[in-house]
Amino acid sequence: MLSKMTPKKLDFFDLFERHAKTSVEGTALLAETLAGWPGTANNVCRIEEVEHACDNITHMTIDLMRRTYITPFERDEIRELISRLDDVMDHAQGAASRLELFKIQSVPPHMIELGKVLARATEQVHEAVLLLRNIKKAQEIQAYSKEINRLENEGDRILKAGLAELFETEKDPIAIMKLKEVYERLEAATDRCEDVANVLEGILIEHVG
Amino acid sequence: MLSKMTPKKLDFFDLFERHAKTSVEGTALLAETLAGWPGTANNVCRIEEVEHACDNITHMTIDLMRRTYITPFERDEIRELISRLDDVMDHAQGAASRLELFKIQSVPPHMIELGKVLARATEQVHEAVLLLRNIKKAQEIQAYSKEINRLENEGDRILKAGLAELFETEKDPIAIMKLKEVYERLEAATDRCEDVANVLEGILIEHVG
Amino acid sequence: MLSKMTPKKLDFFDLFERHAKTSVEGTALLAETLAGWPGTANNVCRIEEVEHACDNITHMTIDLMRRTYITPFERDEIRELISRLDDVMDHAQGAASRLELFKIQSVPPHMIELGKVLARATEQVHEAVLLLRNIKKAQEIQAYSKEINRLENEGDRILKAGLAELFETEKDPIAIMKLKEVYERLEAATDRCEDVANVLEGILIEHVG
Numbered sequence: 001m002l003s004k005m006t007p008k009k010l011d012f013f014d015l016f017e018r019h020a021k022t023s024v025e026g027t028a029l030l031a032e033t034l035a036g037w038p039g040t041a042n043n044v045c046r047i048e049e050v051e052h053a054c055d056n057i058t059h060m061t062i063d064l065m066r067r068t069y070i071t072p073f074e075r076d077e078i079r080e081l082i083s084r085l086d087d088v089m090d091h092a093q094g095a096a097s098r099l100e101l102f103k104i105q106s107v108p109p110h111m112i113e114l115g116k117v118l119a120r121a122t123e124q125v126h127e128a129v130l131l132l133r134n135i136k137k138a139q140e141i142q143a144y145s146k147e148i149n150r151l152e153n154e155g156d157r158i159l160k161a162g163l164a165e166l167f168e169t170e171k172d173p174i175a176i177m178k179l180k181e182v183y184e185r186l187e188a189a190t191d192r193c194e195d196v197a198n199v200l201e202g203i204l205i206e207h208v209g
Numbered sequence: 210m211l212s213k214m215t216p217k218k219l220d221f222f223d224l225f226e227r228h229a230k231t232s233v234e235g236t237a238l239l240a241e242t243l244a245g246w247p248g249t250a251n252n253v254c255r256i257e258e259v260e261h262a263c264d265n266i267t268h269m270t271i272d273l274m275r276r277t278y279i280t281p282f283e284r285d286e287i288r289e290l291i292s293r294l295d296d297v298m299d300h301a302q303g304a305a306s307r308l309e310l311f312k313i314q315s316v317p318p319h320m321i322e323l324g325k326v327l328a329r330a331t332e333q334v335h336e337a338v339l340l341l342r343n344i345k346k347a348q349e350i351q352a353y354s355k356e357i358n359r360l361e362n363e364g365d366r367i368l369k370a371g372l373a374e375l376f377e378t379e380k381d382p383i384a385i386m387k388l389k390e391v392y393e394r395l396e397a398a399t400d401r402c403e404d405v406a407n408v409l410e411g412i413l414i415e416h417v418g
Numbered sequence: 419m420l421s422k423m424t425p426k427k428l429d430f431f432d433l434f435e436r437h438a439k440t441s442v443e444g445t446a447l448l449a450e451t452l453a454g455w456p457g458t459a460n461n462v463c464r465i466e467e468v469e470h471a472c473d474n475i476t477h478m479t480i481d482l483m484r485r486t487y488i489t490p491f492e493r494d495e496i497r498e499l500i501s502r503l504d505d506v507m508d509h510a511q512g513a514a515s516r517l518e519l520f521k522i523q524s525v526p527p528h529m530i531e532l533g534k535v536l537a538r539a540t541e542q543v544h545e546a547v548l549l550l551r552n553i554k555k556a557q558e559i560q561a562y563s564k565e566i567n568r569l570e571n572e573g574d575r576i577l578k579a580g581l582a583e584l585f586e587t588e589k590d591p592i593a594i595m596k597l598k599e600v601y602e603r604l605e606a607a608t609d610r611c612e613d614v615a616n617v618l619e620g621i622l623i624e625h626v627g
Contacts, residue, residue, distance in 0.1 A: 065623075066560070075623050083616065094574070101582040142275070156303070163390070164310040173382035173591035177598070180386070181581070198292065205274075205284050351484070365512070372599070373519040382591035389595070407501065414483075414493050 012064065012072055013133045016081065019057040020126040023089045026050035027115075027122040027189070030092050034115035037099060037107040044100045051093035058086045072132075077203050084195045085129075088122060091189035095182050102178040110162030111179070114155055114186045121151040121193040128200050138204040145197040155190035159183055221273065221281055222342045225290065228266040229335040232298045235259035236324075236331040236398070239301050243324035246308060246316040253309045260302035267295045281341075286412050293404045294338075297331060300398035304391050311387040319371030320388070323364055323395045330360040330402040337409050347413040354406040364399035368392055430482065430490055431551045434499065437475040438544040441507045444468035445533075445540040445607070448510050452533035455517060455525040462518045469511035476504045490550075495621050502613045503547075506540060509607035513600050520596040528580030529597070532573055532604045539569040539611040546618050556622040563615040573608035577601055 010018070026047055033043040061082045065075055073081075099107070128144035131137050162183055170176050219227070235256055242252040270291045274284055282290075304324075308316070337353035340346050371392055379385050428436070444465055451461040479500045483493055491499075513533075517525070546562035549555050580601055588594050 062560075076620050079616070079619065079623070094578075097578060101578055102585055142271075160303075160306060160310055167311055167383055167387060173386065174585055174594065176383065176386065177591065177594065178585060198288070201288065202285050205288070351480075369512075369515060369519055376520055376592055376596060382595065385592065385595065407497070410497065411494050414497070 010060070010064075012061065012068075012078060015057055015061045015064065016085070016129050016132060017126075019054055019061075019082065019085050020122075020129040022050060022053050022057065023085065023092075024119075024122050024126050026054070026089050027092050027119040030096055031112075031115040031119040033096060033099070034107050035112045037104065041100060044096050047093055047096040051089050054086055054089040058082050073203050077199070081196070081199045081203065084192060084199050085125070087192040088125070088189050088196065091185050091192060092118065095185035095189065098178075098182050098185060102181065104178060104182065105175075108162060108165065108179065110158050110165060111183060111186065114158045114162065114183065114190070117151050117155045117158065118186055118190045118193075121148055121155070121190050124148045124151065125193050125196050128197060131200070131204065135204070141197075141201055141204045145201055148193050148197045152190050152194045155187050159187045219269070219273075221270065221277075221287060224266055224270045224273065225294070225338050225341060226335075228263055228270075228291065228294050229331075229338040231259060231262050231266065232294065232301075233328075233331050233335050235263070235298050236301050236328040239305055240321075240324040240328040242305060242308070243316050244321045246313065250309060253305050256302055256305040260298050263295055263298040267291050282412055286408070290405070290408045290412065293401060293408050294334070296401040297334070297398050297405065300394050300401060301327065304394035304398065307387075307391050307394060311390065313387060313391065314384075317371060317374065317388065319367050319374060320392060320395065323367045323371065323392065323399070326360050326364045326367065327395055327399045327402075330357055330364070330399050333357045333360065334402050334405050337406060340409070340413065344413070350406075350410055350413045354410055357402050357406045361399050361403045364396050368396045428478070428482070430479065430496060433475055433479045433482065434503070434547050434550060435544075437472055437479075437500065437503050438540075438547040440468060440471050440475065441503065441510075442537075442540050442544050444472070444507050445510050445537040448514055449530075449533040449537040451514060451517070452525050453530045455522065459518060462514050465511055465514040469507050472504055472507040476500050491621050495617070499614070499617045499621065502610060502617050503543070505610040506543070506607050506614065509603050509610060510536065513603035513607065516596075516600050516603060520599065522596060522600065523593075526580060526583065526597065528576050528583060529601060529604070532576045532580065532601065532608070535569050535573045535576065536604055536608045536611075539566055539573070539608050542566045542569065543611050543614050546615060549618070549622065553622070559615075559619055559622045563619055566611050566615045570608050570612045573605050577605045 029043055029047055029050065033040040033047065061078065065071060065078055071078060098104075124144050124147050128141055128148070131141055131144075163180065166176050166179055170179070238252055238256055238259065242249040242256065270287065274280060274287055280287060307313075333353050333356050337350055337357070340350055340353075372389065375385050375388055379388070447461055447465055447468065451458040451465065479496065483489060483496055489496060516522075542562050542565050546559055546566070549559055549562075581598065584594050584597055588597070
C-alpha cells in the first residue's frame with residue numbers, strides 16, 4: 001500500500017492527508033465488513049494492513065520532523081496531530097480483529113449502524129485535515145468539528161441502544177461480552193475523531209488568530 | 210433552563226461559572242436519582258436537559274472565543290477548560306440514561322455512595338472555577354485540586370468495593386454487566402473532575418508564576 | 419520507603435528518576451505476584467505501599483514546583499510528566515488490588531505474560547527519564563519511545579489473545595468478568611507508559627530543537 005510513496009518528496013501536509021485518506025479507506029472497509037459479517041471475514045487482514053500503513057505514515061512524519069529545521073506548526077502540534085489520527089485506525093482495527101478472534105457469529109444492526117457512523121466521522125476528519133494546507137479556509141474547521149461532534153453523539157446513542165437491545169434479547173452473557181467489546185472499540189474510534197478535530201481546531205485557531 | 214441567559218452580556222468567566230454551576234445541579238440531581246431509584250426515574254430526562262444546557266454553554270464559549278480578539282487566557286486553554294468541564298456532565302448523563310435504558314431494578318448502596326462523591330467533586334470544581342476571576346486567590350487552587358484528587362481516589366475505592374460486592378452477591382451475570390456499566394460511567398465522571406482541576410492548575414500556575 | 423529521602427536536597431531530576439525507579443520496583447513486584455498467584459497474595463499490600471510512595475513523590479514534585487522560581491522545563495511540562503508517570507503505578511496497583519478483592523483463583527498464562535511486558539515497559543520509561551538530565555543524549559528518546567510503543571502493541575496483542583482464550587475456555591461468565599477487569603488494568607498501565615514517552619519526547623524535542 002505504501003510502495004507507491006516516494007518519501008523524499010512528501011511534506012507534512014502530504015503525510016497528514018495520506019494518513020487521513022488511508023483511515024477513510026480503512027473505516028469504509030470496516031463498515032462493509034460489519035454489514036456483511038461473517039461472509040466478509042477475509043477483510044480483517046486487509047484492515048490490519050491499512051492499520052500498518054497508517055503506522056508507517058506516522059513514523060515517516062516523526063522522522064521528517066526530526067530531519068526538518070523549520071516546521072509548518074510547532075513540533076508538539078505535529079506529534080499530537082499524527083498521534084491522534086493514528087488512534088482512530090488503531091481502535092478500528094481493534095474492532096475488526098475482535099470480530100475474528102472472538103469468533104463473532106453475527107453482527108447486530110446497531111453495530112452495522114455504528115460502523116457507518118465511524119466511516120462518516122473519518123471522512124469528516126479527512127476533509128478537516130485538508131484545511132491545514134489552505135489556511136484561508138481555517139474558519140471552516142468549526143463546521144467539520146460540529147459535524148464530527150454530532151456523529152460522536154450519534155455513535156454514543158447507538159452504543160447505548162445497542163447494549164440495551166443486547167441485554168434485552170441475548171441470553172448468553174459471554175456472547176454479550178464479546179459484542180460489547182466490539183461495540184466499545186467502535187465507539188472509541190469515533191471518539192478519537194473528536195480528538196483529532198480538537199487538535200486541528202487548536203492549530204488552526206492559533207495560526208489564524 | 211438557558212432562557213434566562215442574555216448571551217451578549219456574558220463574558221468567559223460567566224460562562225465557565227455557569228457551566229460549573231449547572232453541572233453541580235446536574236450531579237446533585239443524579240445523586241438524588243440514584244438514592245431514590247427506581248422511584249426517581251422521572252429525573253432522567255431532567256438530567257438530560259441539564260446536559261444539553263451544558264452543551265449550549267460550551268458552544269457559546271467557543272462562539273465567544275471566535276468573536277473575541279483579546280481573550281483572558283490562551284485560546285487553547287479556554288477550549289481545553291470548557292471541553293473538560295463538559296466531559297463531567299456527559300458521563301454523569303451517560304450514567305443516568307443507562308439506569309433507564311438497561312431497566313435497572315435497584316441501585317446498590319455503593320453506587321449511591323459513588324453518586325454522592327461525584328456530586329461533591331463537582332462542587333469542588335465549581336469552587337475552583339470561581340478562582341479564575343480572582344487571580345489573587347490562585348494559590349487556593351492547590352487545596353481544591355487536592356480535595357478533588359482525594360474524592361477521585363475515594364471514587365475509585367468505592368468502584369472496586371462495589372464491583373467486588375456485586376461479584377460476590379449478584380448471581381445473574383447480565384445484571385452485573387448492567388450495573389458495572391453505570392458504575393464505570395460514574396467513576397469516569399469523577400475522574401474528569403480531576404482533569405478539570407489539572408487544566409485550572411495549568412492556567413493559574415501559568416498566570417501567577 | 420520514602421523515609422530515606424531528604425526532600426530538601428532533591429531537585430526535579432531526582433524526583434522524576436525516583437518516581438520512575440519506584441514504579442520499576444512496583445511493576446516488577448506485580449509481575450512476580452501474577453506469576454506466583456495465589457501464593458503471592460501477600461505482595462498486594464506491598465504494591466499498594468509502592469503506589470503510595472509514588473503519590474508522595476508526585477506531591478513533592480508539585481510542591482517543589484510551587485517553591486521554585488526558575489524550573490528546568492515549563493511548569494506545565496513538569497506537571498504533565500509527573501502526572502502521567504503517576505498513572506502507570508495507579509493502574510498497576512488497580513490490577514493488584516483487583517486480584518485480591520475479586521478473589522481471583524488462578525492467573526492465566528497470558529496475564530502473567532502481560533505483567534512481564536508492563537514491567538519491561540516501565541524499565542524503558544525509567545531509562546528514558548534518565549535522558550532528561552543529560553540533554554546531549556536527547557536523540558536517544560526516539561529509541562526508547564519506539565521500544566515502549568512496541569511493548570504497548572505487544573500488550574494489546576496479549577490482551578486480545580488472553581480474552582479470546584478466556585471466552586473459549588472459561589465457562590463461568592462472572593469469572594471471565596473478573597479476569598477481564600485485571601487484564602484491562604494491566605493493559606491500561608502499559609498504555610500509560612506510552613503517554614509518558616510522549617511527554618518526554620515533547621520536552622526533549624522542544625529543548626533540543
